[in-house]
Amino acid sequence: MKIVAGLGNPGSEYEKTKHNVGFMFVDALAEKLGVTDWKDKFDAKIGEARIGAEKVLLVKPQTYMNESGQAIGPLMNFYKLGAEDLIVVHDDMDIPAGTIRIRKKGSAGGHNGIKSVLAHVGDEHFARVRIGIGRPMPGWTVVNHVLAPFVPEDVPKIDEAIKYLVPAVECMVTDDVDKAMNQYNPKKAKKKKVKPEEVQEGEAVNG
Numbered sequence: 001m002k003i004v005a006g007l008g009n010p011g012s013e014y015e016k017t018k019h020n021v022g023f024m025f026v027d028a029l030a031e032k033l034g035v036t037d038w039k040d041k042f043d044a045k046i047g048e049a050r051i052g053a054e055k056v057l058l059v060k061p062q063t064y065m066n067e068s069g070q071a072i073g074p075l076m077n078f079y080k081l082g083a084e085d086l087i088v089v090h091d092d093m094d095i096p097a098g099t100i101r102i103r104k105k106g107s108a109g110g111h112n113g114i115k116s117v118l119a120h121v122g123d124e125h126f127a128r129v130r131i132g133i134g135r136p137m138p139g140w141t142v143v144n145h146v147l148a149p150f151v152p153e154d155v156p157k158i159d160e161a162i163k164y165l166v167p168a169v170e171c172m173v174t175d176d177v178d179k180a181m182n183q184y185n186p187k188k189a190k191k192k193k194v195k196p197e198e199v200q201e202g203e204a205v206n207g
Contacts, residue, residue, distance in 0.1 A: 001079060002051075002173050004029065005044075005059040007068050007090040007113040018133040019065055019146040021158060022089045022113075025131065026058050028162045029169060033058075042078070044071040052174040068113040073120025083123035087172055089165070090114060091146065095132035098157025100165055102172070102181045103128045127177045129169060131161050 006022030014020055030036075035047035035058060047058040057079075061071035076086065090113055095101060105125045108115040118124060134154070136145035150158055168184035 001055045001057065001081065002085050002087065003057045003059055003072070003076065003079075003081065004087045004089065004169060004173075005061065005068070005072050005117075007065055007088065007117075008060065009064050010060075010062040014147070016149045017147050018150060019091055021091045021131045021133065021162070023060050024158070025089045025129070025162050025165060025169075026060055029166055030058050032166050042071050042075040044075065046075075051170050054173050056173060066112040067116055069116035069118070069120030072117055073122075076121060083121055083126040086121065086126035087129060087169060088114065088117060088126060089129040089131065089169070091133045092130035093133055093135055093142070093145070095130065095134075097132050097134040097150065097154040098161045099132035099186065100161050100168075100184070101128075101130040101132075102168060102177065102185050103130065104177045104181070127172060129165060129172075131158065131165070133158075 004026065006024070006026035008014065008020035008023035009017070030047050030049070033049040033051070035049050038045045038047050040062070043061060043063045045060040045062060049056050049058060057075070059072065059075065061068045063070045072086070090111060092101070092111070094109065104127055106128065107124065108118055114128070117126070133146070133150075136142060164184070168180050171180040171183060
C-alpha cells in the first residue's frame, strides 16, 4: 500500500493559497480516481483508491502545515508502512510558479511541513513531488507569500502542473520513483558547444 499525502492548511480561508498546492493536487488525483468518500482519521482527511493493483491512501493532514508529520507518522505506523511507501506533494519557493520537481529523498530544504514529516517518519527516504510557487514579491515576507492566493497569471501554470503530475504520481505508484523522475522531471537544456570553425570572422574581435 502507498500513501500520497498533500501538504496544506485546513479551512476555507487557506483553500486557494500557495501553501495549499499539495491539497489541490490530492483533490485532482481523487477526482481522477473517483474518490468521493473522505474519512476523518489520524488528524487527516483520508480517501481510499487503487492505482493499478496497488491500494493507495490519499491523505490531507488537518494539523496545519508545520505539524503535517503528526498526521502522517501515526498513519504510517498503524499500517506498518516504510518511508519508501510515502509520496509527499508540497509547495516549493525555490522553483518558479508551475515548475515541478520529483525527488527520491532529501532534507527539508527549509520547508516546515517537510521538517515535520521527517521528524515523525524518522527517515528521509520518501518521495517528494514539489510544485513551484516562486519567490515572494519585493517587500513581502515568506508568510505573506505562502498564505496569499496565486496572482492571476500563475493560476493556469499551477493548474497545468497539477494536471501534468497526476500521471507522474500514478507512475510512481505502479512503477517506481526513478521511472517517474526520468519521464516527468524537466530536462535540463544542454548548452551547444560552438566549434572554433563555426565562429564567424570578426566575431571574436567585435563581440
